[in-house]
Amino acid sequence: xxxxxxxxxxxxxxxxxxxxxxxxxxxxxxxxxxxxxxxxxxxxxxxxxxxxxxxxxxxxxxxxxxxxxxxxxxxxxxxxxxxxxxxxxxxxxxxxxxxxxxxxxxxxxxxxxxxxxxxxxxxxxxxxxxxxxxxxxxxxxxxxxxxxxxxxxxxxxxxxxxxxxxxxxxxxxxxxxxxxxxxxxxxxxxxxxxxxxxxxxxxxxxxxxxxxxxxxxxxxxxxxxxxxxxxxxxxxxxxxxxxxxxxxxxxxxxxxxxxxxxxxxxxxxxxxxxxxxxxxxxxxxxxxxxxxxxxxxxxxxxxxxxxxxxxxxxxxxxxxxxxxxxxxxxxxxxxxxxxxxxxxxxxxxx
Numbered sequence: 001x002x003x004x005x006x007x008x009x010x011x012x013x014x015x016x017x018x019x020x021x022x023x024x025x026x027x028x029x030x031x032x033x034x035x036x037x038x039x040x041x042x043x044x045x046x047x048x049x050x051x052x053x054x055x056x057x058x059x060x061x062x063x064x065x066x067x068x069x070x071x072x073x074x075x076x077x078x079x080x081x082x083x084x085x086x087x088x089x090x091x092x093x094x095x096x097x098x099x100x101x102x103x104x105x106x107x108x109x110x111x112x113x114x115x116x117x118x119x120x121x122x123x124x125x126x127x128x129x130x131x132x133x134x135x136x137x138x139x140x141x142x143x144x145x146x147x148x149x150x151x152x153x154x155x156x157x158x159x160x161x162x163x164x165x166x167x168x169x170x171x172x173x174x175x176x177x178x179x180x181x182x183x184x185x186x187x188x189x190x191x192x193x194x195x196x197x198x199x200x201x202x203x204x205x206x207x208x209x210x211x212x213x214x215x216x217x218x219x220x221x222x223x224x225x226x227x228x229x230x231x232x233x234x235x236x237x238x239x240x241x242x243x244x245x246x247x248x249x250x251x252x253x254x255x256x257x258x259x260x261x262x263x264x265x266x267x268x269x270x271x272x273x274x275x276x277x278x279x280x281x282x283x284x285x286x287x288x289x290x291x292x293x294x295x296x297x298x299x300x301x302x303x304x305x306x307x308x309x310x311x312x313x314x315x316x317x318x319x320x321x322x323x324x325x326x327x328x329x330x331x332x333x334x335x336x337x338x339x340x341x342x343x344x345x346x347x348x349x350x
Contacts (some may be wrong), residue, residue: 038333040067040150043167045178046110054167054185064126064148064166064335065104069221073110082110082144084104085335086323096321101275103335104146110135110223112170119172125182127165127190136190138183140174146335147274151167151251152193153259158281161274164191198227198249200230205254206330209312211243212290214302216345219289235261243312253341254282261287268325282326288289290345301348310342 040061043054061067065081068074082105087098101276103128107114114121124141126148139160141148148163155162167182196204207228212218218237225235225246230248235244248260269283276282284304292303306321308328321328321341330339 006203032136038062038150038194038287038331039164039191040064040163041186042067042071043182043184043186044071044073045112045169046073046168054182057183058191060333062149062329062331062335063104064124064145064147064150064163065106067150067166067335068106068109068145068168078108078111079106080113081106082146085146085327086327097326099275099277099323102144104144106145106168109168109170120170121172123169123171123174125167125169125174125179126163127186128160128163130160133159138179143274149251150191150194151255153250153255154191154252157255157268160272162193164193169218169295172310191199195331196249196251196255196259202249203331204249204251204256205339206248206250206260207245207313207340208248208260209243209245209310209340210240210258210261210287211312211342212237212240212288213344213346216293216302221264225260245313250347251329251331252282252334253330253338254326254327256330257325257341275325276326278324280324280326282324284325286341287343287345302346303348304343304345305348307342307344308340310344312342312344313340 004318011235023128029124036140038044038060039058041056041058043056045054048055057071059070060065061070069081082102084100085103087100088095089098106124109122112122124145125138126141127136127138129136143161145166148161148166149166150160165186166212184251198204218240220235223234223236224232225244226232228245228247233239248256248258250256266287267285269285271280273280288302290304292301294301296312306325307318308321309315309319311318323336325341327336328341329337332338
């Protein structure tokens with residue numbers, strides 16, 4: 001537990017990419033997800049039979065970069081892609097972990113490398129929309145491709161980064177002619193976002209162990225939770241203090257926790273950045289009305305501490321979650337797979 005505060009404090013310094021997102025063409029025909037199939041459409045502008053044209057492949061992928069790496073055009077020998085999801089460093093003799101904000105950055109693909117002299121590079125666009133928009137539109141990416149994901153539940157929290165359609169173009173920038181040709185090529189055949197399967201034993205199923213070990217008055221909005229045996233129970237303060245394991249469904253631990261306890265019972269920091277970490281995607285503000293509390297007289301913080309292993313989930317050892325909740329997912333194709341997290345509301349012990 002001694003790592004928690006320092007870990008999240010250092011995560012606040014994560015550097016973000018600085019590419020501007022630009023709305024280009026509106027497409028109203030793209031509907032929200034109704035499918036359970038985790039696939040994305042990858043559009044690549046390339047030479048085919050002597051002519052430069054758009055091509056499309058529908059491939060599996062937890063996020064845009066994994067989808068691109070599943071295309072027939074990808075090979076490790078002719079590509080350079082940042083696939084590092086988390087990095088470690090040593091501070092005062094202890095090892096800490098950060099999220100790599102450049103996860104999914106392409107510097108070489110299909111043998112074509114970014115060239116500083118000519119200005120040519122791999123440019124990417126995604127078909128997405130912001131919370132303020134009604135229609136989908138093609139936008140230049142403003143984060144590396146690892147942070148764009150094709151899930152419907154992700155879209156409710158991070159609409160600008162939820163997409164099932166990504167386009168790659170090698171050049172100085174997307175030109176008007178190339179963008180027009182892309183929209184013409186795609187037409188109304190864009191891929192829908194992926195719906196979340198909530199059937200018993202689904203790959204989206206996530207386990208949470210919750211326990212309040214310290215004083216504090218929880219506030220319950222929605223109190224019905226699902227147990228691992230798929231029965232339901234009413235969650236109250238007595239059960240919360242005793243400790244309880246529940247399940248939820250989601251494309252990552254954030255969306256699954258919201259599903260498990262109800263959106264009125266948990267709140268996360270509002271953010272426009274999809275990169276998990278301190279004060280970014282997946283940073284919990286409160287759960288059941290209980291947030292970070294600081295006792296000035298005792299110099300003690302009390303907050304929801306997270307663990308990827310805990311005796312409450314049947315593990316023999318307690319392991320603090322090194323990263324924010326948004327970094328984890330139960331899906332096999334995720335960059336960091338972990339199907340259970342324990343949250344304990346308790347004092348921080350240095």
